[in-house]
Amino acid sequence: MEPQATSQPVVFTTQTQYPLPTQKFMIPTTWKRYQLSQLVNKALSLDKPVPFDFLVRGEVLRGTLNEWCAEHGIGEEETLEVEYIESIMPPQKMSDFPHEDWVSSVSCKILGHFTTASYDGHIRIFDYSKQLISSTMAHAAPITSVCIISSENESTYIVASSSQDLTAAITQVTLSQSPSTPSTSKVLASLHLHTSTVSSVSSNPLGTHLITASWDGLIGVWDSNVPSSDEVPEPTLTERDRKKRRRVDDGSKPRRKAPLNVMKSHTARVSKALFGVGQEKKAFSCGFDSTVRTWDTEYGVCEHTISASEKPFLDIALTPDGNSALAVSTDRTMTLYDLRTSQTSLSSSKASFSHPATPSCVAASEANSHQVVTGGYDGVVRVWDLRSTKGAMATCKAWEGTKKVLGVDWRRGVVGVAGEGGLEVWKVGEEAS
C-alpha cells in the first residue's frame, strides 16, 4: 500500500479565535504540522496566514501523523481529536542588560521599561534602549523580589521590594522625562514584620494592598499607603548603638510600617505569596512545606491547603483567568493545580511538567491562560503550553545556558529574564485569546 493512500479521520477543535466547523477530515498520514496549518488557514480563508501548532492528546505534533500514530499504536480508523493552537514563534533575544551582581527579580509592568532587583540592594529601571534610567539603593542586603504597585502619573511609580534584611520596602521612583533631569527615587516606607528573609512581595492589581512572604513562615498583608509616622517603634537601642545612630539624620528616614494582617499557617519557609486574579480578598502562597495555600486576606485565615508530597515549592504563578495555579518545586517539576476544584478534591494536581534542572521561577502569560514560562538553574527559559505536558513549546537559552535564571516576567510579548548574568530580554510571541 502506498503511504499516500492512507488517511486518518481527524476532528479539529480549538480554543482560539479561529474555530473550524465540527467536521471530520480525512487527513493523509504523511502530513506534518505545516500541511495541517495550511489546511486550517485555507479552510478558514484567513487574510493573513496564522501559523498553528497541533496538539494530539496533550502532545505537540512534531513529526508526521503517521509517526505519531505508530508511536502510540493508533489504528487508521480511529478518529483523532486534534486541537490546534496558534504557534509560538521561536523566541528571539532582544537585548541584554548586564549587571554587576545577580538580578533576582524583574518586572516588565512599566511600559517601555524594565525594573530589576539586584543582590547588591539596588532597584534599577532600564528603558528599551538599554539605558539605566534609575537606580535606587532600597536595601542594604540583597533584594529578593520587586513589584510595581502603582503609578501616580506617567513618570512616578511606586515600587515594592523585599529583601534579605528582613524587611520589604516601598519606594517611589520618578523617572526623568528628559535626559537633563535625573530621575529621583525615595524609599517611602519599610515593612516590618518578618524575622527572616522576606522572600517575595507582590501587590494586588489595583495596587492597594501588598502581600509579603518570608522564610519564617509568615505572610504579611499590607496596604500600600505610606503612613505619616512610624507604626513600628524603633528597636530599643543599646548604649553603644545610640551613639552611632545619633549622627544619622532622620528627616528622610523611611516610615516603619506595620502589616494589616499576618497570616500564619505555613510550617516552613514561604517562598511566594500573591493576590488572586479577579478575587479581591484572596491570596495564594506556596512554601517549602510542600503546600499551596489559599488565603482569605480579609480575615487572614487559610481557606484551603493543597498538599503535595515532598515538593518544596519555589515559585507560584496564577493563570490570567485565576482558575489554576502553577507551582515549581525543587524536584524539577512544575505542577498545575486547579484552584476551582481544590475545595472538593483531595489532590487537584492536574498535570506535571518536568524540567531537566531546578525551575526557579514561573510566570504566566498575561493574555493567554495556556502559556507559561519557567526559568531554570540550567539557564534555559522554557515556554510551555499547558495542554501539552510532554515538552516545552519553545526554549530560549539565556547567557548561553551557563548561568542560573532567577526570575522571569512575561508581559506584552516580552520576557524579561533575570538571573546570574543580569537581565536579558527575549521576544516571545503571545497567543492572543
Add this chain to the structure above:
Amino acid sequence: MAQHGGRKSTKRKQVDEEEHPQDLPRNGALEMLTDEEDAGDASSDDGQVDKFPEIVAESDSDNSELGEESDGGDGEEEDEEEESDDDTESDDSLHVFPQAKVVISDITKQLKTVYPEIEPDYDSDSSTEDPPNRVGNIPMHWYDDLPHVGYDMNGKQVLRSARGDELDKFLATVDDSSAWTSAFDKNTQSDKPLTPEELDLIRRLYAGENPDATYDPYEPTVEWFTGEGKQEIMPLSGALQPKRRWVPSKWERQKIMKIVRAIRHGRILPSKTKSTSKFEPYAIWSEPSSSQPPPLPAPKPRLPTNAESYNPPEEYLPTEEERKAWEEQDPEDRERDYLPQKFPSLRLVPAYDQFMKERFNRQLDLYLAPRVQRVKLNIDPNSLIPKLPSPNSLKPFPNYRSLQVHHSGNRVRCVSVSPDGAWVISGDEAGVVSLWEINVGREVKRWKFEGKIGALGWCPRTDVNYFAVGIEDAISFIIPPNVDASVLSLTQSVLAPTTLPPPATTPSPVKWVTPPSSSWSLETPIVTIHLPSTSGTASNFSWHRRGDYLASVSTGGSVWIHQVTRRHSQAPFKKIKGAVQAVLFHPLKPHFFVATQQYVRIYNLSEQKLVKTLLPGIRWISSMDVHPSGDHLIVGGYDRKLCWFDLELSDKPYKVLRYHSRAIRSLQFHPTYPLFASSSDDGSIQVFHSRIYSDLMTDPLIVPLKILRGHYVVDGLGVLQVKWCGKHPWLVSSGADGSVAVWCS
C-alpha cells in the same frame, strides 16, 4: 556248598548242611516250567548258581525249590515228597515269586488270577535250629561254676559232659593227629576240630596278616576317574558314595534342635510371612528420572575436510617449505598430523599408514580421557541479591545537583548548614569562609582569614544564630548578617556578655578573646578561642545538641570541649591513646564518642568513665556520625570501609559496606529523613536509605539509593565533606576541586 560258602559264615554252612535235608522239598521231574525255569536249569547245569541264597532264606516254600534244585543231586528225604506234592498242586511253586494261576471264576465265569496261600508255619522258617545240647542259645559262662550247663525243654538240668583229664588230653593228642587243631565248644560241650579256614585265620592273626583270606592287598587299582575311557565326562561318578551321604548328620541335628528349641521358647520369632510371592504393581514411568546425567556420548571423530581429500584443491597442498617445516616439527607441535597429498586417481591412493596408530589413539582417548559433563550451577544470580526495596519507593533522596558554588579552586575542606536549613557556610584552604543561600547559591557574605579553614560548625540553637570557624589553631565565632534584632542581641549576649563569667579556677592554656564591643562588625569574629599553638589545625567540630558545648579536635590529636556560656575550655582526657580523628556528642545521653585511628570509644561524661570500645576493624578511621536516635553509629575509614554499629548489640559492626573505591572522607546521617550519605576520594557521594525500626528484633534496613557524581578528583582528593540540610532531603557537598554542590531531591 563249601565252594560258594565264601559269603557265608562257617557256622551257617553247618546249619545248612543239617537242615536242608528237612527243609528242601524234592522235586524230581517237573513238566510245568517257565522260561525262568530254563534259566534255572541252565544255572543248575553249571552248578555255579550262587546268587540267591539270601532270597532262599527269606522266602519260604517257593525258594526251597531252588535250593532243592541245587541240592538236587544229593537230596534223599521222602517226607519232603509230600510237601512237594502239596506244592505241586500249585503249578507256580517252582517259581521264585508266588506263581499266580488263572482260573475261571465261579461267580463271574471270567478268568481271574489266583495267588497261592501263604502258610506262616514254623517249618517255613529256616532259622530254627536245634543245638545238640538243647540248652538254648544262652551265654555259657553263666554256668561256668555250676555242674550243669543249662536246662532242657523239660526243665531238667543238662549236666556237663564228662571231660577227660590232662592225661586223656595227652593221649588224645598222641592218638589223634588232629586233636591239637581242635577246640572246646562250650555250646556243644565237646571238642571240635577247627576247619582249615579257621586254622588259616588263626595263622593269619598269628602272622599279623589281614585275617580275611580273600583280601588282596595288591589288587589292581580300579581307575574310577582316570585312565582310558574313564575321563570324567559326566559329573556323576561311579565312585562309592561316602557314608555321610546317607547317614543323618549328628551335628546338623544338633544345630536344628537348637533352632527348634529356640523357636519353642520363643527366642526366635518366625518372621511374618512375606508377600514375596505377590507381585506388587508399581508405575514404572512415574518415578523421577535419575538425577545422574546420562552417560556422555563418545565424542565423534572429526570429519575429514577438503585438505584430507586424496585430490585436494591446489591451495591445500603444502609448499616445499611448509613440508619441510612440518617434517622438522615434533609430532606434538604439529598443527595437523597429516600432510595434504595429491593423487591423480583414487586407485593410486596407498593404504593409510597411520590407521592403526590413529585407531589406537582414539581408543585411548575414548576410555582413558575423562569426560565430565561440567554441570553449571543453575542459580539465578538475581536470587542471590538480597531483596531490597526499589529506590523509587524510598523517595525522597537527593538525586541531582541543583547548583554549585565555586571557591576559586581552593580545596573546600568543610561546609556547614544552618539549623533552619536556609544558609550554607563553606570554608576553603585559602582562608575564605563563604555564606550563601542553599537555594540560590548566591554568596551573601565572605570572610577572609589568615590560614586554612579546618572546620565549620553552625550552632544548633535556634534562638541564637552564629557559627564556629576553625582557623588553624583558633576557633572563631561569627554572627551572620541580616539576623533579626532580637536574635542578634541574644547571640551577642551569649557570646560576649557584658559581665564576663568568673574565670576558671584552674588556669587553662586556652584563651578566649573578645574584641571591644565598639569594634564589633560583621567582618570580624565576636569571640576567638586560641588553642595552644602546638595543637595544630582544628579539624573537627561537634556541637552538643543544646548548643552550649563545642568539642573540637585538632590535627595534633588534642580534644577540647568548649563551653560557650562559661567561656571556658577543658580537655576531657588527660592522656589520649592514639591520635583522635573525630569526636561526637551523643544526641540524647551524656555520652561522648571518640574515634582514634582504629577504635571508637564511648565515654560517659557525667560519670567520667569509659562505657564501650567499638572495634570497627578499620585501619584508619576518617569520620563517624551517630544516628539521631543515638543507637546507631556509622564509622568511615580511609581504607574504604563503612561500618554500621548497632550500639545496643555489639562492639563489632553490624554491617560493613565497602562501596567506595577510594577512602571515605565524610559521612552523615540526615537528622530527620532515614538517609545517610558518605563521600569519598573517588569523587562520588553515595546516598543510603537507613531505616531503623522501633522493634528491636528487626534489623536496620540499609538500601543503597544513589551515587552522586559531579565532583572532580584533584590531587587524589575527592569530596571532602558532606552535610545534610536539616529540613529537606538535600545534601551539601564540598570537594577538593573548589566547588560546593547542593544536591536536591
